[in-house]
Amino acid sequence: MIDEIQKNIEQYDTIIILRHQNPDPDAIGSQTALATMIREAYPQKNVYITGIDLPVLDWIGNMQNVSPETYQNSLVIAVDTANARRIDNNGEYKTAAKIVKIDHHPNVDPFGDVNWVDETFSSCAEMIYTLIEKISTFKLSKKSAYSLYSGIIGDTNRFLYAETTYQTLNIAAQLAKTGIDISEISLHEDEMSSHVARLEAYILDNFKVTDSGFGYIIIRKDTLEKFHLADGELDHVVPLIGRINSVNNWIVVSEKDLNRFRVNLRSKNVSINGVAEKFGGGGHPLASGAYVCSMNDVHALMDDMDNLNKQKENI
Template sequence: MIDEILKDIEKYKTIIILRHQNPDPDAVGSQTGLATILRDAYPQKNIYITGIDLPVLDWIGKMQTIPSQAYQDALVITVDTANVPRIDNNGDYKKAAKLIKIDHHPNVDPFGDLNWVDEDYSSCAEMIYTLADKLAPLKISKQSAYSLYSGVIGDTNRFLYAETTYRTLMIAAQLAKTGIDISDISLHEDEMSLQVARLEAYILNNLKITPSGFGYIVIRKDTLEDFHLDAGELDHVVPLIGRITKVHNWIVVSEEDTNRFRVNLRSKTVSINGVAEKFGGGGHPLASGAYVGSMEQVKALIKDMDALNKEKENSH
């Protein structure tokens, strides 16, 4: 599979790298890291990264604006993107000559002409490192290592999550060996704005925890607007509830617009991606997301998440 990807990379003059909507450090880190690797190996090629630019992640890399015609006869590579609706693109990618999907989420939508999907990787950035490490023309520079390390520690929450493996730590060590400032990256991942800190205080004061150990918070649109968050900042608060000892799984529900609720689902042990899929979303067993269209659906999702813990208790 990796050899086939290299053949396509060598074949096309223009390569456009995309990632998912509402990007996280792994999405941007994989995207910018791969772009840097390819630019170093093939300076004669046109290598682009594009998508909505989030200032909160500019420290990893900035996006480019490219014309629609750039996709014609191009190779498009999507990274860290599980399904077609999540691709951060207006549909121009459909004009491309070929589409490659590189991802570590469950492969519910193999939308690429070529799909390299492996759930055993902690992050897509880890996959991009593997790609470069196994193919002779591709090399990891200090610049690309900075992006990839940001992705690895972003998706593992600085090696906290269960997806962290021996391979993850070995790859992180190899990236660190390039001389990147790993402390600087960790500080970027950890820091928050004053408005995010205030939102965390609000969540801790208003969250609900059921007897089964399910924690949840529903933040309505008018309340969310009071915090004046920048785009992407809401994602910083999602891990917070899981730091509470008695919480086993949790959700953060944010009303983005009337009858449009974004739901971030997380768990310490019990698989929650089945619930996300039931409500039109998806993701990893312990980290998933979905959008729902009413408070009735939000209440139904809350009921299902609470039931997961009860089912686990009854199985013991």
Template sequence: MIDEIQKNIENYDTIIILRHQNPDPDAIGSQTALKTLIHEAYPQKKVYVTGIDLPVLDWIGKMDNVSPETYKDSLVIAVDTANTERIDNAGEYKTADKIIKIDHHPNVDPFGDINWVRDDFSSCAEMIFTLSQEIPTFKLTKECAYSLYSGIVGDTNRFLYGETSYRTLSIAAQLAKTGINVSEIGLHEDEISTQVARLEAYILDNLKITDSGFGYIVIRKDTLDRFNLDDGEIDNVVPLIGRINNVNNWIVVSEKDLNRFRVNLRSKNVSINGVAEEFGGGGHPLASGAYVGSMDQVKALIKAMDSLNKPNGN
């Protein structure tokens, strides 16, 4: 599979690297690291990363402006993206000559002409590191290592999540060996704005926890607007609820637009991606997401999540 990826990278003069909507450090870190690897190995090629710019993650890397015409006859590589609905692109990618999918989520939608999917990896950044070691023309630079370490730290929540393995820690050590400032990256990932701090206080004050150990908060649009968050900052509050010792699984529901709710689902042990898929989303067994279109659906999702902790789902 990796040989096939290498051959296609060598065969195309224009390569565009995409990722999912509402990007996180793993998505942007994987994008920018892969761009660096390809550009260093093949400086004559035109290599782009694209998607909305997210100021809170500019410290990892910024996106390029790519015209719709650029996609024609190009190679598109989609990283860290489980299905076509989540691709952060208006659809221009469909005119590409070939699509490669590199992802660590369950392969529910093998949308690529080539699909390299390994859901036993903690992050897509781990997979890009593997490419850097197995494609002879790739060289792991300090710039590349910075992006990859950021992605791994982001998707493992600083090595707290269960997907963290010996391989994860071994790769992190090899990245640190390049001389990157791991403390700087850790501080970036841990840092929050005043607005987010105030939102966390609101969540702790209004959080509901059921007898089964399910925690949830629903933040309506008028409330959310009061906090004046930057794009992407809502994601910073999601791990907060999991720090409470009697919470087993939890959701943060935020109303993005009138009756359009984004739901972040998390769990410490019980698998929750089945619930996410039931409501049109998906993800990992312990970390998933979905969008729903009404408060009735939100209430149904809350009931489904609560029932996961009860014997026989009752």
């Protein structure tokens, strides 16, 4: 599979690297690192990274504007994206000559002409690092290492999550060996604005926990607007409820538009991606997301999350 990816990278003069909507450090870290690796190995190629620019993650890398015409006769590589409808693109990518998918989520939608999907990796950034080990023309520079380390600690929550393995730590050590400032990266991922801090206080004051250990908070649009969050800042608060020792799984529901709710699902040990998929979303067993369009669906999803814990208690 990696040999096929290498052949495609060598074949095309124009390469466009995409990632999912509402990007996280792993999405942007994988995207920018891969672009850096290709540019350094093949300086004659035109390599672009694109998607909505998220200021809170600009410290990892900035996006570029790509015209619709550029996609024609190009190679598109989509990283960290489980299904086609989550690609942060208006559909221009469909005119590309070839599409490669590199992802570590369950392979619910093999939308690429070439699909390298492996759930054993803690992050897509780990997969991108593996390309350096397998493709002789790729070298590890400080610039690509910075992006990859950002992605790995982003998706593992600084090695907190169960997906962290010996391989994860070994790769992180190799990245740190380049001389990147790992403390600076961790501080970037840990810091928050005063707006986020006030939202965390609101959540801690208003979240609920059921008898089964299901925690939840529903933040309606009028309430969310009071915190004046920048795009992407809401993601900082998603792990918060899980720090409570009586919580086993939890959701953060935010009303993005009138009756359009983003639901972030998390769990400590009960698989929740099946619930996300039932409501049109998806993700990892312990970290998933979905969008729903009514409070009835929100409450139905909440019932399913609560029932997961009850079912575990009866095993």
